[in-house]
Amino acid sequence: MSDEAMNAVGEYKYGFHDPENATIRFDNGLSEQVVRDISELKDEPKWMTDIRVKAYHHFMERPMPDWGNCNMLESIKFDDVTYFLRSSDKTEKNWDDVPDDIKNTFDRLGIPEAEQKWLGGVTAQYESEAVYHSIREDLEEQGVIFLDMDSGLKEYPDLVKKFFGTVIPYADNKFSALNTAVWSGGSFIYVPKGVHVEMPVQAYFRINAKNMGQFERTLIIADEGSSIHYVEGCTAPTYSTDSLHSAVVELIAMEGAKIRYSTVQNWSANVYNLVTKRGIAHKNAVVEWVDGNIGSKLTMKYPAVILKGEGAHAEIISVAYAGEGQHQDAGAKVHHLAPNTTSNILSKSISKNGGRSSYRGLLKVNPKAHGCRSKVVCDALMLDADSRSDTYPTMEVGNSSADLEHEASVSKVSGDQLFYLMSRGFSEEEAMGLIVNGFFEPFTRELPMEYAVELNKLLELEMEGAIG
């Protein structure tokens, strides 16, 4: 990588890239023909092609959002993006069959090791499609479906048709329209009634090629009384040109079900990360988003939960770290539609070296939603005078019996805390790193241990040079 490129994107642990060995690569740019070609290549049913084409037209007609970081959004060059790139002709079930260059990448990221140790299943997506997929036999025997989304559509078309786009329709926003038009890869999960998937299942998304757009689509359905924990990780190489990641994630938790969706997003600082994530919780169901945003140039991500059934619960914990040139515009949305629903939102952000972190949230209580309770806490830590922190919360209360609280604070690292740690032998940098790790602790304790350890390491790397 050139010095110029390195300066543009900064130090980044996963910034390496492999030579591009695409079996199919579309020309850059988006058109109806590109959308139809993706669908044809995947041999999709007509209804899916039709949705894609409708979504494409909606995307073209819909203006860019006029809120958030409009300058950064306007700088996205949609015509320079590659909308489909196939690196491997099939999704392998045996790790040894994955092409060597791709396998090496995931080996460096530690995916196979993690699978052996503590995962119930893994999907590894490289560019537009999954290259490796596996699920533990005992889960398969219990009827758990865990496939990449393309295979899900092929093998369970009726199930996909029933739920696809029901939580996030293509017209929801400009980027959900883009995703619906060109989606490729992602995960499809169905957990049968009463089945509890004890070990987390994981998907790992890697962008390797320059100017690549990754548009995975994930649909998770937890049937009555079931539970699942899905973990997602993301990285990309550092290039001097920008890449685009625009995913859509739909979660459906039926009566009494529980879905936890954990993300540690660590894109390089040249990736636009514009993601729509939303879950529906039916009666007594629980949807939890555990969302970590470390990298990217611009992230706009507001995990949402629609509490549709009585007694449903939403839990959203998110952290964001905004370094030089980064804007982490993250937040959470909860719609209380049914009585006696509850939600907790905890958001923590750190801004450093001129980075900007924003919390943008919505808490809405429907007039018929009696006895709702919700608490929102946003804490922001600013590590220098060049950084910025914003909070844009919205509370709309349409029912008098609702009990809602919101609190937010912005502060710097206390001199007393630094002094205390330094008086016990830590350098100022180490002390700052410990305080930052402690600040994020409510988030990391919700992650599987290996992810938490990795996140702490990432934060230490990001914190290098934070002092002086």
Added chain:
Amino acid sequence: MSYLEMPVPNRSEHLWRYTSWKKIHPTKVDAMPKIESATVTINGLVTKPSNTTSMALNDEISRAFLAESNQELHTIIVDDENKDLSIEIAGDNKLNSCNLNFEVRSSGSITICITGKTDWFGLSINGTVQPNVNLSFALVNDLSDSATMLRTEDWSIARDSTLEYGELSSGGSRIKSDIRTYLKGNNSTLNQNIAVNCETTRVDDHHIEIHHQSGYSSSSLNVKSACADKGHAIGTGLLAIGEDCDKTDAGQVFKNLLLSPQAKAESIPELEVLSDDVSAAHGAASSSIEPEQIHYMMARGYTPEDAQAAIVEGFLISSFAKMKNDTTRQFLLDALSNQLHE
């Protein structure tokens, strides 16, 4: 840019999200009606406007509209000879408005009471609090039940000065208030306390911006809204701390009490911070009256209705508890008592 050249604001804008410009304009948005001046009485004397409004610098639509639709301006100086002002503004025409410009040169107090049977009332206030001055300001909106009101306020606070601000908003049927304060000097202070009472179908939309433009400044905003029947209270806030504003201390709290199933409340206390050595916090809470509280009062002889009324009164009265100036605090408490017991 004049009003008629301005685009109608989009409802996606934070300021216009809940009360569109169309709903607050007295006629049609592409019209510039002639609006009569309200009668202004200061310390018992009816006063005439002394200046005309400046239309050159308004780039915000409601400010431009108020300046152009009625160009008469009252410039009022608060100094050693004129330090405690009691102002009554009465609007009894179909469309009324009033433009006030305060130059605060000495410490003192201003109380304003707005009354009148009008369909539409516009109020524009500009205030400059000069260095080393403590001003206590109180405003009561006691318009007739059918009135729509548009109000803008722009306050500038210089170094070592304090603006103590109190407001009781309970008159009119639809209110849009846009209050902006700029803390421009070191050690400037704003203490802002607002009580909103929404009954029947009253809609009260407050947009409150506080801009810290200098270090060592402090601000505190406390908004309490009680909503009964189909009342609807909206509180949008922006607390902006600019660059090089270290040692700023700022806090905002929005509290809503919902008293009926149809009552609604919206709170959006936004925060934008560009300096790191600051203390900034905001909070919002919405809740109903706990049945235990009603039960406690009933055990002491209150009827359920009286118990609720007493709790609401206590909730709103507490908005003004921290106001230090006896004149303004008593003015607000008397007005609140009159309105709740009329």
